[in-house]
Amino acid sequence: MARSNYIGVPALSTHSWHHCFDSKHNCSSNGRWKWLSTLFQSFFGTRLPIVVVGSYAYLIPVTSIIQASRYTSYSDPYERFVRTMRGIQGALIGAAFFQCTIGFLGLWRNAVRFLSPLSVVPYVTFTGLGLYHLGFPMLAKCVEVGLPGIILMVFISQFLPRYLESKRSLCGRFSILFSVSITWLFAQLLTSTTVYKHKPENTQISCRTDRAGLISTAPWIYLPYPFQWGSPTFNAGDAIVMMAPAFVSLFESTGTFFAAARYGSATPVPPSVISRGAGWLGIGVLLNGCLGSVTGNTASVENVGLLALTRVGSRRVIQISAGFMIFFSIFAKFGAFFASVPLPIVAAVYCVLFSFVSSAGLSFLQFCNLNSFKTKFILGFSFFMGLSVPQYFREYFHGGWRSAHPTGLFSDIVVVIFMSHTTVAALVALFFDLTLCRENDESRKDIGLNWWEKFSFYKSDVRNDEFYALPFRLNKLFPSI
Known part of the structure; x- marks a missing residue:
């Protein structure tokens, strides 16, 4: 969703409150080059039908850079903003080289080969389930808009086909379009009738359709250029901290790759292909750093849910959608129009799409022996810790112990990694999988490893070429193993 492209902007714009022109250019730059990263994945990465978006994991390091003491000496807000952006650019470039190294040198491939269907279950499940805070909690900020949205979407996609038996795929493909359009129009009617006139400010921001401020501040046409804020400044501490969200995005993107392959009717993604995709994600982060973005990249979870909902698993569709992304990024007014959808409506869509991704992980249970107590322990413990540990670190980050103690490089790294539900659940499940x-x-049969091992190498299944072979006969120059 377009909303992911605007994360981190409010915090940055506080340093240039009187220079909103540059702030909105920064906002535009965040989503500007996601189309290029998407095309890279489609042609040269995993070749799965996925979209590349901004990652929320980068928010904590970016916030730390913004609040760094070395920028407090600048009295001019605009100069501080520019210096901060240059620092973020340098940190992103450092993280990009880390991600490219892990991906293209095959280090991530070697790590992924340790997975089994048992450890993949919590891994992929929490790729969707771990984003629960973007679902109903965000929807509930304006129930009168969000609740009709989710009801409409579920009705159109699941119940309406019962009365239109020959139109099942049609209902799924257009359920988001119809439900969002109707709910958005309903929200506009509520806004026009002054229902929210005397409501609290937070309610008005969540419910009204005229409070996003994106359309009025977005330029009509804007083309960013490399190093638009000046030459990047490199700080070793910032680069090391920024590697933590790059590491987390590898975990989350890998879970998304497995879910996309599952819903795209492809073979399980070979580790070498996942590593190749991780490397190209790093190239995307490098572009972000050079072109003035404030976040790195990850594979879109909601797009995989959309793949399941519409049952359209074609990479050609993704490539065409990248063309629309180009248009909306250059003509920013049009992109801002769609990005100004009230967040509760977006959350209603998330509730459905993320549930599909979660169920993709649960589908791997069919290869495991659920009568085994070891299997039950690993599943239950990884699910519980995948919920419990990030909750502790989320409370730690937003208050409590952290508010009374200074934070540093190591603290930020730990918080970024352990606030990720996907990363925690995957690491816990993998540890007990390998040791028990x-x-x-x-025991190997109980966790489905006998079936899974044949997909550990690219050449072990002749169908892999159909789904993952590089175009233009590049497989001969860059063979997958």
Whole structure:
């Protein structure tokens, strides 16, 4: 969704309150080059039908850079803003080289080969489930708009086909378009009838359709250029901290790759292909750093949910959508129009799409022996810790112990990693998978490893070429293993 492209902007714009022109250019730059990263993934990365968007994992390091003491000496807000942007650019470039190294050198491939269907279950499930805070909690900020949105979407996609038996795929493909349009129009009517006139400010911001401020501040046409804020400044501490969200985005993107392959009727993604995709995500982060964005990249979870809802798993569709992304990024007024959809309506869509991604992870249970107590323990413990540990670190970050103690490089790294539900659940499941379930053939069969191992190498399944082979016969120059 377009909303992901605007994360981090409010915090940055506080340093240039009187220079909103540059702030909105920064906002535009965030989503400007996602189309290029999407095309890279479609042609040279995993070749799965996925969209590349901004990652929320980068918010904490970006906030730390904004609040760094070395920028407090600048009295001019605009100069501080520019210096901060240059620092963020340098940190992103450093993180990009880290991500490219892990991906293109095959380090991530070697790590992914340790997975089994049992460890993939919480891994992929929490790729969707871990974003629960973007679902109903955000929807509930304006129930009168969000609740009709989710009801309409579920009705059109799930119940309406019962009365239109020959139109099942049609209902799924257009359920978001119809439900969002109707709910958005309803929100506009509520705004026009002054229902929210005497409501609290937070309610008006969430419910009204004229409070986003994106359309009025977005330029009609704007083309960013490399290093628009000046030459990047490099700080070793910032670069190291920025590697933490790059590491987290690798985990989250890998879970998204597995879900996309599942719903795209492809074979399980070979580790070498996942590593290749991770490397191209790093190239996208490098572009972000050079072109003035404030976040790195990750594979879009909501897009995989949309793939399941519409049952359209064609990479050609993604490539065409990248063309629309080009148009909306250059003609920013049009992009801002769609990005100004009230957040509760977006949250209603998330509730449905994220549930599809979560169920993709649960589908791997069919390869596991659920009568095994080891299997039950690993699943239950990884699910519980995947919810509990990030909740603690979220409370730590937003207050409590952290508010009374100074934070540093190590603290930010730990918080970024352990606030990710996907990362925690995957690491816990993988640890117990490796230590408890690889001792004999019976244990390996219980976790589905006998079936899974044949997908560990690219050449072990002839169907892999159909889904993951590089175009233009590049497979001969860059063979997957």
